[in-house]
Amino acid sequence: xxxxxxxxxxxxxxxxxxxxxxxxxxxxxxxxxxxxxxxxxxxxxxxxxxxxxxxxxxxxxxxxxxxxxxxxxxxxxxxxxxxxxxxxxxxxxxxxxxxxxxxxxxxxxxxxxxxxxxxxxxxxxxxxxxxxxxxxxxxxxxxxxxxxxxxxxxxxxxxxxxxxxxxxxxxxxxxxxxxxxxxxxxxxxxxxxxxxxxxxxxxxxxxxxxxxxxxxxxxxx
Numbered sequence: 001x002x003x004x005x006x007x008x009x010x011x012x013x014x015x016x017x018x019x020x021x022x023x024x025x026x027x028x029x030x031x032x033x034x035x036x037x038x039x040x041x042x043x044x045x046x047x048x049x050x051x052x053x054x055x056x057x058x059x060x061x062x063x064x065x066x067x068x069x070x071x072x073x074x075x076x077x078x079x080x081x082x083x084x085x086x087x088x089x090x091x092x093x094x095x096x097x098x099x100x101x102x103x104x105x106x107x108x109x110x111x112x113x114x115x116x117x118x119x120x121x122x123x124x125x126x127x128x129x130x131x132x133x134x135x136x137x138x139x140x141x142x143x144x145x146x147x148x149x150x151x152x153x154x155x156x157x158x159x160x161x162x163x164x165x166x167x168x169x170x171x172x173x174x175x176x177x178x179x180x181x182x183x184x185x186x187x188x189x190x191x192x193x194x195x196x197x198x199x200x201x202x203x204x205x206x207x208x209x210x211x212x213x214x215x216x217x218x219x220x221x
Contacts, residue, residue, distance in 0.1 A: 002186055002187060002188050002189070003188040003189050003192060004186060004189050005189075007184055007186050007189040007190070008189045008190070008192060008193050011180045011184065011189070011190055011193060012193055014176055014180060015173065015176055015177065015180070015190070015193045015194060015197055016197070017171075017176065018171060018172050018173035018174070018175065018176030018177070018194075018197075019173045019197045019200075019201065021090075021170065021171060021172045021173070022159065022162050022163075022172045022173040022201070023159075023201065025090070025093055025094060025097065025162045025165060025170070025172060026097075026155065026158050026159040026162050028094045028098075029093075029094050029097035029098040029101055029158060029162075030098075030101060030154070030155055030158055032094070032095075032098035032102075033097070033098045033099075033100075033101030033102040033105050033158075034105055034151075036098065036099070036102035036105075036106075037101070037102040037103070037104070037105025037106045037108070037109060038105070038106075038109055040055045040058060040059065040102060040103070040105075040106035040109075041055075041105070041106040041107070041108070041109030041110045041112075041113065042109070042113075042135075043055035043106075044056065044059070044106060044107075044110045045110060045113055045114065055106065058103060058106075059103045059106055059107060061103075062099065062100055062102075062103035063103050063104065063107075067096065067097070067100045067161055067164055068164050068167065070096045070099060070100055071092065071093060071096040071097075071164060071165065071167065071168060072167070074087065074092045074095055074096045075087065075089060075092040075093075075096075075168050089165075089168040089169055089170045090165075090168075090170050092168055093162075093165035093168055093170050096165075097158060097161065097162065097165070100161075101154060101158050104154055104157075105151065105154060108147050108150045108151060108154065109143065109147055111147075111150075112143035112144065112146040112147035113139060113140070113143040115143070115146050116139050116142050116143055116146075120134075120138055120139065120142075121134050121135075121138070121139060124137075124138045124139075145216065146216060148212045148216065149209050149210075149212040149213040149216060150209075152205055152208050152209035152212060153206075153209050155205055156202050156205045156206055156209070159198075159201055159202060159205075160198065160202065166178070173194055173197055173198065174194060176194075177190045177191055177193065177194035
């Protein structure tokens with residue numbers, strides 16, 4: 001074993017820089033993915049078959065293909081179609097992760113909306129609300145509450161998947177670890193630091209997801 005605590009302490013500030021980039025990638029992607037995912041989720045339950053079909057095709061295609069392929073297409077293949085599609089690596093990473101995450105978030109919102117009793121929509125309409133008002137003020141707030149635990153799990157999954165962006169030469173946490181391995185000619189110490197930082201970022205969110213699951217289950221018991 002070539003683990004050396006002195007190396008880990010020395011390189012830890014550099015790994016922290018990579019962890020910050022990882023968090024930036026994850027939060028930015030999830031924010032965009034939430035907006036796109038909500039739109040796709042609403043399209044999935046729409047009465048318009050064209051919107052339903054488009055959303056279904058998007059979700060099935062994205063979920064059926066790997067994130068790494070999406071990143072490679074966005075960063076390496078799209079610029080061959082038009083020079084304006086030549087995105088900076090970190091932007092390509094955020095776009096790829098957001099589009100990928102949106103497919104999973106769409107299913108989370110769809111399930112959340114469909115878990116709300118249809119009687120609540122009928123009651124809101126009987127009070128004179130339009131369909132949009134009933135969705136905005138009655139259905140979506142409850143659906144978002146139900147969706148919070150799986151959304152937290154999606155954040156954790158997305159954070160771990162962000163390591164794939166290292167293939168675009170973005171200096172996120174895993175790539176920083178690889179660079180340090182080559183610099184220090186020591187494999188174990190940098191990767192122990194990388195694993196500890198991933199754990200430090202995912203563990204609180206995992207506990208938050210469990211807490212939210214308990215709160216939601218209590219609220220509906």
